[in-house]
Amino acid sequence: MQGIWTTERIRAAEDRLLAVTPDGELMRRAAFGLAVHAAEMLAEHTGSVSGRRVTLLVGSGNNGGDALWAGAFLRRRNVAVSAILLKPERAHGAGLAALKRSGGKVVSVEDGPQWIRRADLVLDGIVGISARGPLRADAAALLEHVSSPVLAVDLPSGVDPDTGAVDGPAVVADRTVTFGALKPVHALAPASCGEIALVDIGLSLSDPDLRRLDTADVAAAWPVPGPGDDKYSQGVVGVAAGSATYPGAAVLAAGAAALATSGLVRYAGHAADVVRGRWPEVVATGSVTDAGRVQAWVVGPGIGTGNEGRDVLRFVLGRGVPVCADADATTIIARSPDVLDARDPDTPLVLTPHAGEFERLMGSPPGADRVAAARSAARKYDAVVLLKGHCTVVAAPDGRALVNTPRGSWLATAGSGDVLSGLVGALLAAGLDPWLAAGAAAHVHSLAGSLAADGAPTSASGILAAVPAALRSLLSPAS
Numbered sequence: 340m341q342g343i344w345t346t347e348r349i350r351a352a353e354d355r356l357l358a359v360t361p362d363g364e365l366m367r368r369a370a371f372g373l374a375v376h377a378a379e380m381l382a383e384h385t386g387s388v389s390g391r392r393v394t395l396l397v398g399s400g401n402n403g404g405d406a407l408w409a410g411a412f413l414r415r416r417n418v419a420v421s422a423i424l425l426k427p428e429r430a431h432g433a434g435l436a437a438l439k440r441s442g443g444k445v446v447s448v449e450d451g452p453q454w455i456r457r458a459d460l461v462l463d464g465i466v467g468i469s470a471r472g473p474l475r476a477d478a479a480a481l482l483e484h485v486s487s488p489v490l491a492v493d494l495p496s497g498v499d500p501d502t503g504a505v506d507g508p509a510v511v512a513d514r515t516v517t518f519g520a521l522k523p524v525h526a527l528a529p530a531s532c533g534e535i536a537l538v539d540i541g542l543s544l545s546d547p548d549l550r551r552l553d554t555a556d557v558a559a560a561w562p563v564p565g566p567g568d569d570k571y572s573q574g575v576v577g578v579a580a581g582s583a584t585y586p587g588a589a590v591l592a593a594g595a596a597a598l599a600t601s602g603l604v605r606y607a608g609h610a611a612d613v614v615r616g617r618w619p620e621v622v623a624t625g626s627v628t629d630a631g632r633v634q635a636w637v638v639g640p641g642i643g644t645g646n647e648g649r650d651v652l653r654f655v656l657g658r659g660v661p662v663c664a665d666a667d668a669t670t671i672i673a674r675s676p677d678v679l680d681a682r683d684p685d686t687p688l689v690l691t692p693h694a695g696e697f698e699r700l701m702g703s704p705p706g707a708d709r710v711a712a713a714r715s716a717a718r719k720y721d722a723v724v725l726l727k728g729h730c731t732v733v734a735a736p737d738g739r740a741l742v743n744t745p746r747g748s749w750l751a752t753a754g755s756g757d758v759l760s761g762l763v764g765a766l767l768a769a770g771l772d773p774w775l776a777a778g779a780a781a782h783v784h785s786l787a788g789s790l791a792a793d794g795a796p797t798s799a800s801g802i803l804a805a806v807p808a809a810l811r812s813l814l815s816p817a818s
């Protein structure tokens with residue numbers, strides 16, 4: 340599991356390390372790593388390092404200091420380095436001196452555009468973890484001239500370090516080189532960061548604020564049957580979804596549940612015939628009351644938000660088994676919170692709202708800080724909340740939070756959420772911790788989405804069909 344720390348925690352860890360490290364040492368470590376990556380990018384994009392041109396965008400803090408020192412290191416490899424100082428009087432003193440000693444050139448903001456246009460690589464050292472608010476106008480104006488690859492120092496300037504939110508001009512980097520530990524921006528703003536590289540500067544941190552599941556975590560958590568297993572021991576999942584008019588949600592959610600594990604899937608609802616026709620292995624009935632025993636329920640996709648849907652939701656919440664309440668079920672909960680009275684408080688509930696459903700549940704949209712938003716909904720509903728979006732955030736009532744960083748945006752297609760809810764339900768039925776179940780499901784969902792899309796639009800059916808390939812790549816990776 341990858342750990343991610345807020346800038347407040349990073350700063351405290353840096354302070355502890357600075358106190359026992361010779362002056363300037365940490366910045367030189369960071370900058371050396373940065374220079375190595377800059378040289379690598381030059382070689383990748385131009386075929387050589389020596390004689391190439393790098394322009395540094397230098398702000399007034401230590402982030403600019405990193406860029407200046409990296410420029411000095413690049414000079415040793417005969418790179419022509421120019422530095423545009425946004426606030427010359429406040430540029431990092433030692434870094435600027437080092438760059439000048441090495442033969443680097445300092446150019447004014449006014450002359451900046453031509454040096455940016457001429458560059459083979461631009462280093463963004465405008466702001467780092469102490470950035471507040473959107474980029475100032477002078478920095479924003481310079482960005483308009485960038486056409487070469489960009490290497491962001493620690494994080495792409497203009498993106499909020501703790502939330503990944505972008506609400507003004509911001510750097511879009513090809514690679515971001517960060518120091519010591521990942522910060523929230525790196526997980527929450529993948530499109531702004533590009534490829535991420537972590538340079539070790541000796542920071543010591545534990546107990547992350549936010550996590551990201553590795554492929555290995557998901558593989559280790561995913562239920563794999565052993566010799567003693569049968570269809571019941573892998574978990575029986577019930578799916579209450581779809582309607583006679585809209586059977587698609589039922590087909591997608593039940594199909595995802597069937598493909599996720601080797602357990603049994605029961606379906607209950609008005610789309611029983613359609614589900615049975617598409618998935619003969621699913622045991623389908625017309626009503627949740629005669630569905631039989633299950634170890635978890637998925638409820639909501641396509642059930643409608645009227646009285647019947649509410650009765651179905653109340654029924655499954657009262658069974659004493661984990662429930663994944665998705666789509667219409669989240670809307671019913673928002674409108675009639677009393678349905679939750681049917682729930683045994685000790686059984687897990689997973690809510691899977693998109694931003695609109697979140698607003699219904701919480702009374703206001705998630706806002707810029709999606710991790711905080713998911714955490715507060717998790718506390719309010721005493722449930723695991725999977726907040727859908729480009730980056731999906733999963734928060735538990737005890738404060739644990741993880742983020743699933745997607746591979747592209749092809750998942751944003753109709754019915755994609757129904758597939759996700761089936762995956763969550765299957766993992767709940769298998770007995771996974773609900774936070775891990777939601778996180779692992781989101782991971783496999785986005786992996787299936789990228790395999791299905793492979794660079795072109797796909798559909799929810801395509802994502803569903805790619806679930807086995809996604810699981811195969813996790814569970815039996817080619818050696």
Ligand SMILES: NC(=O)C1=CN([C@@H]2O[C@H](COP(=O)(O)OP(=O)(O)OC[C@H]3O[C@@H](n4cnc5c(N)ncnc54)[C@H](O)[C@@H]3O)[C@@H](O)[C@H]2O)[C@@H](O)CC1
Binds near residue numbers: 400401405470518
């Ligand atoms: N403290 C340490 O131990 C280390 C810090 N490092 C670097 O230091 C950075 C943090 O440095 P600082 O705390 O000096 O701060 P930053 O360099 O992040 O930025 C603060 C400066 O930028 C200005 N600023 C803030 N918001 C702005 C905006 N929206 N537009 C334009 N200017 C803005 C502020 O006035 C301030 O002068 C890290 O991101 C990292 O790059 C690395 O050298 C590794 C070691």
Ligand SMILES: Nc1ncnc2c1ncn2[C@@H]1O[C@H](COP(=O)(O)OP(=O)(O)O)[C@@H](O)[C@H]1O
Binds near residue numbers: 728750753
């Ligand atoms: N821009 C995006 N990039 C990546 N994934 C996205 C994006 N927008 C939405 N998604 C994902 O697509 C799925 C959409 O689910 P949902 O909103 O429930 O749609 P539907 O109701 O049509 O199934 C969610 O898993 C969500 O995280």
Ligand SMILES: [K+]
Binds near residue numbers: 464466467491
């Ligand atoms: K930066």
